[in-house]
Amino acid sequence: MRITKFLPEVASEMRKVSWPKRKQLVRYTITVLTTVIIMALFFAVLDLGISELIRLILE
Structure with a gap:
């Protein structure tokens, strides 16, 4: 997917976020x-x- 198509789609999806x-x-x-x-x-x-x-065991 091209970056020029990807970024507008991301922006579109972010507008749908609640x-x-x-x-x-x-x-x-x-x-x-x-x-x-x-x-x-x-x-x-x-x-x-x-x-x-551990200290008690090793003493």
Whole structure:
């Protein structure tokens, strides 16, 4: 497909996209950030626990 045909088709498809409203976007952003923070804390605690366990085993 030629680029001269591709770009107008992309623009046409983008006009059909249902974009989220501001309230939805804020809610989704908060959900994603909260999930990332919770997962980061979970894996940090898990890492510390495993590190401590290995340290106890090797001593």
